Amino acid sequence: MENSAIIIKKIKKPTKTSLWGQVIRRLLKMKMPLLGLAFLLFIFMFSFIGPFFSPYINLGVNPTNINQPPSLEHWLGTDKLGRDVLTRLMLAGRISLLVGLGAMIMSVTIGGLLGIISGFYRGIVDQIFMRIADVLMTLPGLPLLFIMAAILSEWKVPTEYRIYIVMLMLSIVGWPGLARLVRSQILSLSERQFMQATEALGLRDVRKLFKHLLPNIIPLLIVSGTLSVGGAILSESTLSFFGLGVVPPDASWGNMITSANSLIDFQKRPWLWIPPGLAIFFTVISINLLGDGLRDAIDPNMKRR
Amino acid sequence: MKGYILKRLFYMIPTLFGASILIFFLYSLVPGNFIDADPNLTAERKAELYELHGYNEPVFIRYFIWLGNLLKGDLGYSLQFQLPVGEVIGNYIWSSFIVALASLILTWVIAILIGIMSAVRQYSLFDTLITVVVFAAMATPSFFLGLIVIKIFAVDLGWLPAGGMIATGSNLTGWEYIKDVAEHMVLPVLVLTMLGIGGLTRYFRTNMLEVIKQDFIRTARAKGLKERVVIFKHGLRNALLPAITLFSFELPALFGGAIITEQIFNWPGIGAVYMQAFSIRDYPLLMGFTIFIALITVMSNLLADIFYGIADPRVRVRK
Numbered sequence: 001m002e003n004s005a006i007i008i009k010k011i012k013k014p015t016k017t018s019l020w021g022q023v024i025r026r027l028l029k030m031k032m033p034l035l036g037l038a039f040l041l042f043i044f045m046f047s048f049i050g051p052f053f054s055p056y057i058n059l060g061v062n063p064t065n066i067n068q069p070p071s072l073e074h075w076l077g078t079d080k081l082g083r084d085v086l087t088r089l090m091l092a093g094r095i096s097l098l099v100g101l102g103a104m105i106m107s108v109t110i111g112g113l114l115g116i117i118s119g120f121y122r123g124i125v126d127q128i129f130m131r132i133a134d135v136l137m138t139l140p141g142l143p144l145l146f147i148m149a150a151i152l153s154e155w156k157v158p159t160e161y162r163i164y165i166v167m168l169m170l171s172i173v174g175w176p177g178l179a180r181l182v183r184s185q186i187l188s189l190s191e192r193q194f195m196q197a198t199e200a201l202g203l204r205d206v207r208k209l210f211k212h213l214l215p216n217i218i219p220l221l222i223v224s225g226t227l228s229v230g231g232a233i234l235s236e237s238t239l240s241f242f243g244l245g246v247v248p249p250d251a252s253w254g255n256m257i258t259s260a261n262s263l264i265d266f267q268k269r270p271w272l273w274i275p276p277g278l279a280i281f282f283t284v285i286s287i288n289l290l291g292d293g294l295r296d297a298i299d300p301n302m303k304r305r
Numbered sequence: 306m307k308g309y310i311l312k313r314l315f316y317m318i319p320t321l322f323g324a325s326i327l328i329f330f331l332y333s334l335v336p337g338n339f340i341d342a343d344p345n346l347t348a349e350r351k352a353e354l355y356e357l358h359g360y361n362e363p364v365f366i367r368y369f370i371w372l373g374n375l376l377k378g379d380l381g382y383s384l385q386f387q388l389p390v391g392e393v394i395g396n397y398i399w400s401s402f403i404v405a406l407a408s409l410i411l412t413w414v415i416a417i418l419i420g421i422m423s424a425v426r427q428y429s430l431f432d433t434l435i436t437v438v439v440f441a442a443m444a445t446p447s448f449f450l451g452l453i454v455i456k457i458f459a460v461d462l463g464w465l466p467a468g469g470m471i472a473t474g475s476n477l478t479g480w481e482y483i484k485d486v487a488e489h490m491v492l493p494v495l496v497l498t499m500l501g502i503g504g505l506t507r508y509f510r511t512n513m514l515e516v517i518k519q520d521f522i523r524t525a526r527a528k529g530l531k532e533r534v535v536i537f538k539h540g541l542r543n544a545l546l547p548a549i550t551l552f553s554f555e556l557p558a559l560f561g562g563a564i565i566t567e568q569i570f571n572w573p574g575i576g577a578v579y580m581q582a583f584s585i586r587d588y589p590l591l592m593g594f595t596i597f598i599a600l601i602t603v604m605s606n607l608l609a610d611i612f613y614g615i616a617d618p619r620v621r622v623r624k
Contacts, residue, residue, distance in 0.1 A: 032436075135323035138599045140557070142564055143591075146583060150335050230444065237446045238565060260452050267460055277449035284444035292440075 019298075026297035033293020036286035043283050047093030054087040070271050077271040079259065089275055092251035096233055096280070099163055099170070099246070100287075103232035106171035107178055108225045114175065115182025116217070119190070120209060130183070133176035141173050145235065148172070149244035159250055166245050170232045178224055185217050219298040226291035230284040237280050253280045310611060317603050324599040325375065329368045332588050375596065381589030385582060390593035394575060400470060401562035401574030404490055408497035409555055416502050420509025421544070425536060427514060435506065442503035451496050451569035458492060465491050468571035493570045497563055508551065512544040519543075546616045553609035557602045 027033060068078040076085035114133075118126040136144075148169045157165055189195060190213075198208045233253075239245030240254030248255060256276035260266045265273065362370070374381065380390035388396075423432040459467035466489050516522065517540055525535045562576030571577070575594065582590040 131319060131323060134320045135327055138320055138324050138602050139327065139595065140561060140598050140602070143579065143583075143595055143598075144331075147331050147335060150583070151331070154335065234444075234446050238448060241446075241448050242568075254446070257446075257449060257452070266452070266456070270456070273452065277446065277453070280446055280449065281441070281444050285440050288440055288444060 023294075023297045027293055030293045030297070032289045033297075036289030036293070039282060039286040040290065043093060043279070043286070044097065047090050047097055050090040051087055054084065054090065069269070076275055077269070079272055080265075085271060085275065088251050088256065089253075089279060092253050092256055092276060093279060095163055095246055095250060095252045096236060096254070097283070099167055099236045099252070100229045100233035102164070102167035103170035103174060103236070104225050104229045106167055107174035107228060107232075108221055110171060111175035111178030112182050112217070112221055115179035116186055116209060116213065118179065119183040119186025120205075120213065126183070129179065133179050136173070136176045141235075142238070144173055145169055145239055146242075146244060149239060153244065153247075159247055163246055163250070163252075166236055166239065167232075169239075170235055173235070174228055174232065178228070181220065181224060182217055185220055186213060189213060189216055223291055223295045223298060226287060226294055230287040230291070233280060233284055233287075253277075309614065310607075313607050313610060317607065320603055321596075321599065324603075325372055325596055326368070328592055328595045328599070329371060330364070332592050333364050333367070335586065335588075371592070380593030380597065383582070383587055383590040383593075385585055385587040385590065390590050393578065393590060394594060394597060397573065397575040397578045398560060398562070400572065401567065401576060402559060404493050404497065404567075404572065404574065405559045405563065407490060408494045408501065409559060411494065411498045412501040412505060413552075415498070416505035417509055417541075417545075419502075420506045421513050421536065421541060423506075424510045424513035424517065435510075439503045439506050442499055445500070447496065447500055447563075447565045448569055450499060451492075451566055454492055454496055455569070465489075467492075468569075470573050489570075489572075493563070493566050493572055496566050496570075505551070508548070509544060512547060513540060516540050516544045547613075549612040549616050550609040553605045553612055556605035556608070557598055560601055561598045 065078055070077045076089065079085055079088065114129045118129045149166075152162075152165050152169075194212065195208070198212050203212075236245050236252060237254030237257070240247075240252045241257050243255070243258065246252035246255055253276040257273045259269075260273040371381070378391075380394070382388070383390050383393045386393050419435055423429075423435040426432055455467050458465050468489075470486055470489050517536070522535060522540060525539045526532075530539075560575075562574045562579065564576035564580060566572070567574045567576035568580050579591065579594055582594075
């Protein structure tokens, strides 16, 4: 739950500055982003609070009750081990959302930090970081993720740590783009008069960075951060679908769809794999709508990026 | 211009060098190899093969051997196919290419048309509808879309084959063969088009919105030109210009194969081969193919910049 609180806090930050007040006012006028936000709140409650209302929370394996179609007791039926699909969908939601948010926080931290440093100090540091980013962006993302996943699965990482590793992997692929974006923003900000003023005042670098540059790229970080959560959830589901991300017994929306690999489940038991697919779809669409709305609300001229 | 291209070509070298290091050491970190994965081999044969493929050398020496061969244009020898990697890529790349090309053409034509129409009628019902569709396309996991499409069109309706490139056991020739392949292509192309159309439509919409606000469009209208001529002749041309850059970025996708889509539809393309090679640890093929894609990516980035310089000379001056 605390993760959704972060998102809300970002939007409903106390109106200290008029910027955020304006952002909220503009955002409240937009229908689609609010719809997205509402769905996200719903899916968070569904995943994090929902399981407590389920009589099947312990997910006991029930061999007498396998592969049941949806019914009054099991709204989304049961799977091949007799587990309630609806409860599993909720628990999978926890993991998928956590992985998405975790990957976002990591890539925003790494990308933001390296981007700021590159743009601010330039020179050799900039060269090194940007060449690394270039190399990472040259390699196709998906094979890169597959390789990392293979290394990790051979290292026998315990399943309970796997979700953190998946977050880390996604952020390794995710930071270069963000670092470039932040860097170019910092470069153009450095040319502005207020940065010349900080120079004239003889401020220390730390002060320049945190008091003057960082506040100006926060909107950019919020928007690209929000949008990257959607991408991370999609990548995680792909990895998990191919058995390289979150692995059973942990459920994620991606690895729940794996049941579609069995011909019988695919053709005759759509309740096993269609709900998690729809969950990914609606969650990502909501995140993108919210991110898009935030972008328009924060800076109507930013739209082109 | 020439100096600029040369400079950019020179910049490619460290990037590719870095990519080769990353690729090699990542793959050498993956435990297990093709020889260990084969349970039919005796210990002596294994030792022989280790010697033959140079696995006994330290990792960094193996890197330089690999790099040296790479510079000579030798991508290595695929253990699984018992063929040079270049040949394997050559064998499978074209089936990936036809699918990618078909969906590329479809995506661009549809995206340009829809993008322009929704820009011209900004905030209309059509525009809103398109925006929703675009967001939907960007939020669907590719493998899920593939499964849904198979379920609907191949299983439930039975209109089209679910996977493969030709009907099993068929040995058609000529037109019959082409028709068979085309039928099998429909669903993968559909999925790739649906996935790709979102971002591109949005791009053309924003571009067109920008263009139709400009003075020369007002001038064209004031001259009394037909709206169709204003939009498609004066507007479209200017909205398309920056898209040349984008088109270059599509090149890697054209040759790189669509790993997930090919896997789902059992399409015998380079993406599916990559996945297969991955599961049996055919490193030479994996490394050769990855560096091949890296090369195409770097080249297409360069191409994008050159095209952009031609389309908009201001860009070059600023650099």
